[in-house]
Amino acid sequence: MNIKTMVIEKAKNAKKASRILAGMSTSAKNKALSAMADGLINAKDKLKKENEKDIAYAKEAGLSSALIDRLLLNDKRIDGMAGGLREIAALPDPVGEVTHIWQRPSGIRVGKIRVPLGVIGIIYESRPNVTADAVGLSIKSGNSIILRGGSEAINSNIAIADILIKSAIEAGLPEGCIQFIEITDRQAIQDMIKLDQYIDLIVARGGHELIKAITEGSTIPVAKHSAGVCHTYVDIGADLKMAEDICFNAKVQRPGVCNAMETLLVHKDVAEAFLPDMIKRFLDAGVEIRGCQKTKKIVANIADATEEDWFTEYLDLILSVKVVNDIDEAIDHIETYGSHHSDAIVTKDYERANRFLNEVDSAAVYVNASTRFTDGNEFGLGAELGISTQKLHSRGPMGLEDLTSQKYIIYGNGQIRH
Amino acid sequence: MNIKTMVIEKAKNAKKASRILAGMSTSAKNKALSAMADGLINAKDKLKKENEKDIAYAKEAGLSSALIDRLLLNDKRIDGMAGGLREIAALPDPVGEVTHIWQRPSGIRVGKIRVPLGVIGIIYESRPNVTADAVGLSIKSGNSIILRGGSEAINSNIAIADILIKSAIEAGLPEGCIQFIEITDRQAIQDMIKLDQYIDLIVARGGHELIKAITEGSTIPVAKHSAGVCHTYVDIGADLKMAEDICFNAKVQRPGVCNAMETLLVHKDVAEAFLPDMIKRFLDAGVEIRGCQKTKKIVANIADATEEDWFTEYLDLILSVKVVNDIDEAIDHIETYGSHHSDAIVTKDYERANRFLNEVDSAAVYVNASTRFTDGNEFGLGAELGISTQKLHSRGPMGLEDLTSQKYIIYGNGQIRH
Numbered sequence: 001m002n003i004k005t006m007v008i009e010k011a012k013n014a015k016k017a018s019r020i021l022a023g024m025s026t027s028a029k030n031k032a033l034s035a036m037a038d039g040l041i042n043a044k045d046k047l048k049k050e051n052e053k054d055i056a057y058a059k060e061a062g063l064s065s066a067l068i069d070r071l072l073l074n075d076k077r078i079d080g081m082a083g084g085l086r087e088i089a090a091l092p093d094p095v096g097e098v099t100h101i102w103q104r105p106s107g108i109r110v111g112k113i114r115v116p117l118g119v120i121g122i123i124y125e126s127r128p129n130v131t132a133d134a135v136g137l138s139i140k141s142g143n144s145i146i147l148r149g150g151s152e153a154i155n156s157n158i159a160i161a162d163i164l165i166k167s168a169i170e171a172g173l174p175e176g177c178i179q180f181i182e183i184t185d186r187q188a189i190q191d192m193i194k195l196d197q198y199i200d201l202i203v204a205r206g207g208h209e210l211i212k213a214i215t216e217g218s219t220i221p222v223a224k225h226s227a228g229v230c231h232t233y234v235d236i237g238a239d240l241k242m243a244e245d246i247c248f249n250a251k252v253q254r255p256g257v258c259n260a261m262e263t264l265l266v267h268k269d270v271a272e273a274f275l276p277d278m279i280k281r282f283l284d285a286g287v288e289i290r291g292c293q294k295t296k297k298i299v300a301n302i303a304d305a306t307e308e309d310w311f312t313e314y315l316d317l318i319l320s321v322k323v324v325n326d327i328d329e330a331i332d333h334i335e336t337y338g339s340h341h342s343d344a345i346v347t348k349d350y351e352r353a354n355r356f357l358n359e360v361d362s363a364a365v366y367v368n369a370s371t372r373f374t375d376g377n378e379f380g381l382g383a384e385l386g387i388s389t390q391k392l393h394s395r396g397p398m399g400l401e402d403l404t405s406q407k408y409i410i411y412g413n414g415q416i417r418h
Numbered sequence: 419m420n421i422k423t424m425v426i427e428k429a430k431n432a433k434k435a436s437r438i439l440a441g442m443s444t445s446a447k448n449k450a451l452s453a454m455a456d457g458l459i460n461a462k463d464k465l466k467k468e469n470e471k472d473i474a475y476a477k478e479a480g481l482s483s484a485l486i487d488r489l490l491l492n493d494k495r496i497d498g499m500a501g502g503l504r505e506i507a508a509l510p511d512p513v514g515e516v517t518h519i520w521q522r523p524s525g526i527r528v529g530k531i532r533v534p535l536g537v538i539g540i541i542y543e544s545r546p547n548v549t550a551d552a553v554g555l556s557i558k559s560g561n562s563i564i565l566r567g568g569s570e571a572i573n574s575n576i577a578i579a580d581i582l583i584k585s586a587i588e589a590g591l592p593e594g595c596i597q598f599i600e601i602t603d604r605q606a607i608q609d610m611i612k613l614d615q616y617i618d619l620i621v622a623r624g625g626h627e628l629i630k631a632i633t634e635g636s637t638i639p640v641a642k643h644s645a646g647v648c649h650t651y652v653d654i655g656a657d658l659k660m661a662e663d664i665c666f667n668a669k670v671q672r673p674g675v676c677n678a679m680e681t682l683l684v685h686k687d688v689a690e691a692f693l694p695d696m697i698k699r700f701l702d703a704g705v706e707i708r709g710c711q712k713t714k715k716i717v718a719n720i721a722d723a724t725e726e727d728w729f730t731e732y733l734d735l736i737l738s739v740k741v742v743n744d745i746d747e748a749i750d751h752i753e754t755y756g757s758h759h760s761d762a763i764v765t766k767d768y769e770r771a772n773r774f775l776n777e778v779d780s781a782a783v784y785v786n787a788s789t790r791f792t793d794g795n796e797f798g799l800g801a802e803l804g805i806s807t808q809k810l811h812s813r814g815p816m817g818l819e820d821l822t823s824q825k826y827i828i829y830g831n832g833q834i835r836h
Binding site for chain 2: 019022023102104106108110113115117118196200201215216219221222239242245246248249250253335357358359361362363364365366367368369370372373374378379380390391392393395396405406407408409410411412413414415416417
């Protein structure tokens, strides 16, 4: 069977299963999630053995220790995947919620009801726990799922998917509702993203090149989990101690994630009071600083920030710093160089807080808090399938509701249109 | 200037204007809508003169009288366009609505607020009044708009757009917020749908080929206003008089629109009681009937429905008729051949009504009413930019709310993540 035929076959089966899954009760779905969690726990040895192959390959290929750590499955992480599935089971089921219903002069009652999307395709890289999270969220929201994980975790992913599929079917889910594409050839992605008759949403998680290729090739709507070039702007009159703690947290607490700060913007009138201590604290924590000319005048011995730095998501202990004249320049900078993910202002001023909230066009806009909070759990949505940096359908952390659509239901008693 | 440079220039200017427009007050936007309405009324003679060119060209090209009628602008239709803009001004402004706000254990308050999408591109065919509707809806929802109308109405569209742009700018809207692409070369579409850095949503209204080309070529999310292969299923035990009126209305009241019925499905146990009178009424109204074998056994002298008929959106006084064994076969037929637009059941049975509502995966699913109600005004949304037949972002009539996205706003007082 060639790649395309195989991918089409999987997509067809997923679509067929999705019709049954859409009508399943919350308790039936939760039972399956619980069975999947048990399945993972019972297969720890098998999972660790398969994971060893990926780790060995990664070492051979000379991947960095940080990347190898992302791939690793140990007892704790397997427990974590199982725990994630149980948490999803405990979340409210979004399917079937009638969000509004109203009566029209014609006498018809028009309502909007949440229904599953149908079939979700997810294309992702690296961490194997995404496989379990994505399956759990899709199943709970009544959607079939087709997974296409990266080659670096292929053995772990196949093992996880096998267990999830087996446990799900035994627990009564329809055959075909979870599909894993074992082919690591990129052709499989190109074939998958053209199957708009079977797949309703493509979730794309990965590097810039992968997301670009998917956006350009897909005939299916794409939810992009793209770059996070996040900013914090320290305003004139800000509480500088608060600003320092927020900025330090946003940069240092977990630098390798998309909601970490990449650029610090500081009002010129507080730059001299704020930057020396702040930058010292960063340097002490091992953060490399790249500053604009004004920053360099205030703090000695730091590197130049180039035009390219302002666009860059470092995902590392590197920070670009710019002194700005006012909030307008800060917002302009964010709109010009940012990625519309998460941006914060630290201020005491009511009007500028509101201006920032209104004018910064990002998925999450903060006043006086760290951008690190952009996360499904922190926002209270439960687990997330990714963080959308586009505007259609959903922005920010994609939870269960974001995996549904709303259709209209109309109750009449014989109405015709005049 | 070549086509691509011109399209990019327009898109850039639209994006720039969108930042200003997003912050404008409801009253400023309404004032502009009112000025645009006045502008159209004051330019009736000019509009009619430009429209004459399109009509002359259409006659020369041998277009059908129905199509020529769709192109025609007369006093009444210009009044209609102006009235449409005033109606949009009277609708509530969706921008700035905080739909939810909640407090998290960390102490941050997380809210969702409706904001404009930014820049909407619309690619459409035929009726020139779409130009005014689309501009009105975009401006009211705080979005810049780039219009690309079909060649058949190009003179009318340019004239309408010129007046709208002039009136809008005079009334204080930012330069560049309304852009019309005068080039009828299809290359302009291909260039436009790749500008994802400037355009946030493409609305595609037109025939199958146009929508296919846009879906395949676009790197911007596309809202498809696609085919309406709508069904009515007459259930066993239905009130046959009600069923007859609903079916007649759905097919005959306005056959050329997307929410008109194209296929009638009838339960086998009521087919003999229902079909002879129903079909006679259709034939008397000039409807051509194409039936399945069982239908042909009940009513003589009607044509065969082929496999292709079940997929066909006639947009004309033609109807395909199928006798089915039960509701399962009806739903299967709708899921197999339908376009997920609008589908109805006529029934007295509570359980089957609910099954139909739950299992038919269409933008609008009806019990005991005509599918002709799928319309922004009939649903109470006000005017609509199109009817979405996809599942992401919005399904069904796209009103003002559907032209916004929701971003997260977070109010903190120094929170950092642990």
